[in-house]
Amino acid sequence: MSWKTTTYSGWGRALTATGEIARPERRRTLDALLSDGLIPACGMRRSYGDAALNDGGRIIEMSRLDRMIAFDPATGILEVEAGARIGEIAAAFAPRGWLPAVMPGTGFATVGGCIAQDVHGKNHHLAGSFGQHVLSLRLRTASGERTVSPKSDKALFRATMGGLGQTGVILSARLQLLACKGDVMVVTERRMSGWEEFLSHLDGSTATYTVGWIDATATGEGLGRGILEEGETGAGLTPRRVKTRAIPINAPNFALAAPVVRAFNNLYYSRVPARGRTVVKPIGDFFFPLDKIHDWNRLYGKRGFHQFQCVVPIAEAPALRSMLEAIAASGLASPLAVLKRMGPGRAGMLSFPMEGYTLAVDFPNRDAARALISRLEAMTVAAGGRLYFAKDSLARGADVRAMYPELDDWRAEVAKADPEGRLQTDMVRRLKLRSEA
Amino acid sequence: MSETWLILGATSSMARAFARRAAASGAGVLLAGRDRDDLAVLADDCRLRGARMAEAIDFDARELAGFIHLIKRMASEDGLLSAAVFVGSMPPQSEIDADPSLIPGVVTDSFTGPAQVLQMLAPLMEARRGGTVVGVGSVAGDRGRIGNYVYGAAKAGFATYLSGLRNRLTRAGGHVVTVKPGFVDTSMTWGLPGMFLVASPEKVAEDIWRAVDKKRNVIYTPFFWRYIMLIIRHIPEFIFKKMKI
Numbered sequence A: 001m002s003w004k005t006t007t008y009s010g011w012g013r014a015l016t017a018t019g020e021i022a023r024p025e026r027r028r029t030l031d032a033l034l035s036d037g038l039i040p041a042c043g044m045r046r047s048y049g050d051a052a053l054n055d056g057g058r059i060i061e062m063s064r065l066d067r068m069i070a071f072d073p074a075t076g077i078l079e080v081e082a083g084a085r086i087g088e089i090a091a092a093f094a095p096r097g098w099l100p101a102v103m104p105g106t107g108f109a110t111v112g113g114c115i116a117q118d119v120h121g122k123n124h125h126l127a128g129s130f131g132q133h134v135l136s137l138r139l140r141t142a143s144g145e146r147t148v149s150p151k152s153d154k155a156l157f158r159a160t161m162g163g164l165g166q167t168g169v170i171l172s173a174r175l176q177l178l179a180c181k182g183d184v185m186v187v188t189e190r191r192m193s194g195w196e197e198f199l200s201h202l203d204g205s206t207a208t209y210t211v212g213w214i215d216a217t218a219t220g221e222g223l224g225r226g227i228l229e230e231g232e233t234g235a236g237l238t239p240r241r242v243k244t245r246a247i248p249i250n251a252p253n254f255a256l257a258a259p260v261v262r263a264f265n266n267l268y269y270s271r272v273p274a275r276g277r278t279v280v281k282p283i284g285d286f287f288f289p290l291d292k293i294h295d296w297n298r299l300y301g302k303r304g305f306h307q308f309q310c311v312v313p314i315a316e317a318p319a320l321r322s323m324l325e326a327i328a329a330s331g332l333a334s335p336l337a338v339l340k341r342m343g344p345g346r347a348g349m350l351s352f353p354m355e356g357y358t359l360a361v362d363f364p365n366r367d368a369a370r371a372l373i374s375r376l377e378a379m380t381v382a383a384g385g386r387l388y389f390a391k392d393s394l395a396r397g398a399d400v401r402a403m404y405p406e407l408d409d410w411r412a413e414v415a416k417a418d419p420e421g422r423l424q425t426d427m428v429r430r431l432k433l434r435s436e437a
Numbered sequence B: 001m002s003e004t005w006l007i008l009g010a011t012s013s014m015a016r017a018f019a020r021r022a023a024a025s026g027a028g029v030l031l032a033g034r035d036r037d038d039l040a041v042l043a044d045d046c047r048l049r050g051a052r053m054a055e056a057i058d059f060d061a062r063e064l065a066g067f068i069h070l071i072k073r074m075a076s077e078d079g080l081l082s083a084a085v086f087v088g089s090m091p092p093q094s095e096i097d098a099d100p101s102l103i104p105g106v107v108t109d110s111f112t113g114p115a116q117v118l119q120m121l122a123p124l125m126e127a128r129r130g131g132t133v134v135g136v137g138s139v140a141g142d143r144g145r146i147g148n149y150v151y152g153a154a155k156a157g158f159a160t161y162l163s164g165l166r167n168r169l170t171r172a173g174g175h176v177v178t179v180k181p182g183f184v185d186t187s188m189t190w191g192l193p194g195m196f197l198v199a200s201p202e203k204v205a206e207d208i209w210r211a212v213d214k215k216r217n218v219i220y221t222p223f224f225w226r227y228i229m230l231i232i233r234h235i236p237e238f239i240f241k242k243m244k245i
Ligand SMILES: Cc1cc2nc3c(=O)[nH]c(=O)nc-3n(C[C@H](O)[C@H](O)[C@H](O)COP(=O)(O)OP(=O)(O)OC[C@H]3O[C@@H](n4cnc5c(N)ncnc54)[C@H](O)[C@@H]3O)c2cc1C
Pocket: A011, A040, A041, A042, A043, A044, A045, A046, A047, A048, A051, A052, A062, A082, A083, A103, A104, A105, A106, A108, A109, A110, A111, A112, A113, A114, A116, A117, A118, A119, A120, A121, A122, A164, A165, A166, A168, A169, A170, A171, A290, A390, A391, A425
């Protein structure tokens, strides 16, 4: 059966859609599905909100078109189908000395999804965004299949990187992998006792991979405390990855109640000794720490959750601090909160990154949390920052317009590639991305 | 010693997952099926995952004349020769009820076609004193049900064939694993109503690979299907005949 009618959601499970999904396993099947016109595509639906939803319509899940096509060990260039997962590419190539140049925090994200959100990793300050390592891609637009590269079609390429799938169905891509020393990570973990210390260490870090876990429940003196992780690839032998576990059912609401989160965060913070430590881990444990627990989004119960992620310019660090104060005071945050320094690297017209600091915090889906997020969004706008489409499920079109100055150029390119507007998804409609201001 | 796997019906997602598992072990894989273009891409993928050799080759269970070509290609490889059968076809029972002439096709796809290939390969395996045959049947073959008894009958025949082949190849150092998957998340089951406890193709492939390694005879995958089928097989016929499951 080609089409399955079902109700589905993004990773946050707060927004749902009902419609038909196809999951072709062969190119021939995909071509047949698209013979009557374009249909939006999605990957593993690891975007939190509605980027990969099409309520009342159809969507094609690309995850079974996931083959590696060619690799040149001399240059590290890999050609791969769009449904391939980043974690599998890393596992296959790290032992041979290569890694995807940019890896998001989940190995389940597909190449197509990483392109369409122009994702960033723990090395953004050095390596830039995912799209900056895409040499070319095969794109199925309304007028047929074509190869798109930054040289051949600069505008279309830039509209496709971070373009939310609106220029066509991404079939495959040629990626420049990054040389690495091997498939283990040498990671130094250090306690950061508060906000100022955290920022100065992020600014001063010379590590290839950097990420900060932040305790979004700590207030007062401890505001902004957390753990800074700095990693480098290395060669060696590590114990095998611990077995993956799954969260079998929706957790009850009290699972993430404020006292539980505070207790958890205390433990998590003091797990790292006061003088810090250096540990060796398998690459997967460092890059995709949450992937070990399948379906962990069920911890938030049936109602799901939201992730707020913004980036603000360096000079606006105080604004970010105010946001953190509001979050900590609310007592609504979950343990999942991340602080990173970003470089300027971005590949597309709608790419998220800008030079500055990015903060990402998860909240259970409750009225109070939605109200808080709405305040945080307003603070982001005021600080000249940006919200991330891969995480957003609550913003309004008017807010987003100011954050993405190249929106009009993007819209013009998208109108050429998909003149009938068939590729629109729930997110594109909610944020009115394809309609005139 | 090097090993080469002939994978019949390699376009299916279960076969694809198994081919990748074999590739990761460094074995050679001959990917046999009807969609040559698709299999050529899978061959590239298998090579990049570590296969010593990976090649697409034409195979249609209903084209007897083509079988010799497969056997010759296998014979040209050194080392142990193994085969994994993933072919089968399951038109809805209602279509078969309306057109009984569909039956021979189902039996050929699910049983007699692959059995003939295995029968031709067996002497080569015996001569090389080893190798494994993986035959993927179905829990549907354990008991005839109103919903798919023609397919079930073909798979039951195939299971009996495999048991005999096991008896034969064991004498020559070879082995046969009969695999009975429950519901697997493939394009065949996509969107079908009534699916539960659905396993991923990767999980099934991993189970099969382990069974090959441990020389298991008959496996159910995921394992709990053994118990589900144990119960279903033991329902007395006078009750079973009135049930609709
Ligand atoms: C635990 C976790 C950690 C994360 N960490 C990070 C992080 O560190 N950095 C970061 O940048 N992101 C991060 N993310 C977000 C994630 O990387 C992105 O949402 C990514 O897009 C998910 O990929 P996907 O394959 O699931 O795509 P989906 O969510 O399915 O789709 C995303 C978008 O891509 C489009 N799309 C997907 N495939 C195609 C295709 N073949 N052709 C055309 N359009 C397509 C869809 O239409 C949609 O607009 C994280 C997500 C999770 C769940």
